[in-house]
Amino acid sequence: MALGKAFLLFGPPGSGKGTQSQLLREKLGFSHLSTGDLLRKHLKNETELGKKARVYMDAGELVPDEVVIGMVQDSLSDFPDNKDFVLDGFPRTRDQAIALDALLNDLNTEVGTCMFLDVETDVLKQRLVGRRVCKSCSTSYHVDFAPSKQEKVCDICQGEVVQRRDDSEEVIMERLIQYEKKTAPLKEYYKQKGILVVLKGENKPDVVFQDVLKIVS
Numbered sequence: 001m002a003l004g005k006a007f008l009l010f011g012p013p014g015s016g017k018g019t020q021s022q023l024l025r026e027k028l029g030f031s032h033l034s035t036g037d038l039l040r041k042h043l044k045n046e047t048e049l050g051k052k053a054r055v056y057m058d059a060g061e062l063v064p065d066e067v068v069i070g071m072v073q074d075s076l077s078d079f080p081d082n083k084d085f086v087l088d089g090f091p092r093t094r095d096q097a098i099a100l101d102a103l104l105n106d107l108n109t110e111v112g113t114c115m116f117l118d119v120e121t122d123v124l125k126q127r128l129v130g131r132r133v134c135k136s137c138s139t140s141y142h143v144d145f146a147p148s149k150q151e152k153v154c155d156i157c158q159g160e161v162v163q164r165r166d167d168s169e170e171v172i173m174e175r176l177i178q179y180e181k182k183t184a185p186l187k188e189y190y191k192q193k194g195i196l197v198v199l200k201g202e203n204k205p206d207v208v209f210q211d212v213l214k215i216v217s
């Protein structure tokens with residue numbers, strides 16, 4: 001038995017990785033692993049890992065590789081056999097990408113396609129500053145472009161809709177710098193493997209999703 005193929009949603013903060021993952025989960029029943037969501041759960045539950053990660057996350061820096069890789073390894077072992085799945089926000093460094101290849105190899109699978117969501121920096125900033133998320137189910141909203149029907153209440157689960165601690169202007173700038181420095185070079189890693197597909201991430205989410213569907217189905 002083996003896991004299904006891994007599809008990567010790759011791109012800068014605010015490029016729509018979470019939104020597309022959520023659509024894949026809802027519409028196609030994909031398993032979904034978001035390292036950002038997992039880390040936020042650790043923060044909320046005040047685990048040892050969460051306490052360690054908070055310092056980095058609040059500063060807009062990447063959490064150390066060994067912490068994130070260990071977390072992903074634990075989660076992958078729970079995924080069902082023969083079902084494709086999506087990774088959102090992982091890998092973010094070259095060492096993470098190499099570790100992922102090894103983890104997947106041990107599980108008799110591999111990365112199918114790396115979908116890069118291409119979005120201009122000005123648009124990213126605008127999206128991140130106005131972003132709001134549900135504390136319970138992580139559904140994403142935007143104060144101007146896609147507000148929840150009732151202020152601060154999630155349309156899906158009625159959970160509380162808040163601004164993420166790291167969506168302040170100062171931290172956003174640092175996250176974008178970290179992305180350019182440590183994560184963007186991975187584009188070349190997947191290009192060389194011949195599995196990088198560039199998608200127009202500035203399109204509306206349902207339009208981007210049509211492109212995603214063509215790749216995963």
Ligand code: AMP
Nearest residue numbers: 035036056057061062063068089090092
């Ligand atoms: P995200 O929700 O994907 O925007 O991630 C929020 C924060 O969690 C990032 O700014 C990092 O501090 C941390 N994080 C998430 N995924 C990773 C990863 N793969 N490697 C290192 N840090 C991560």
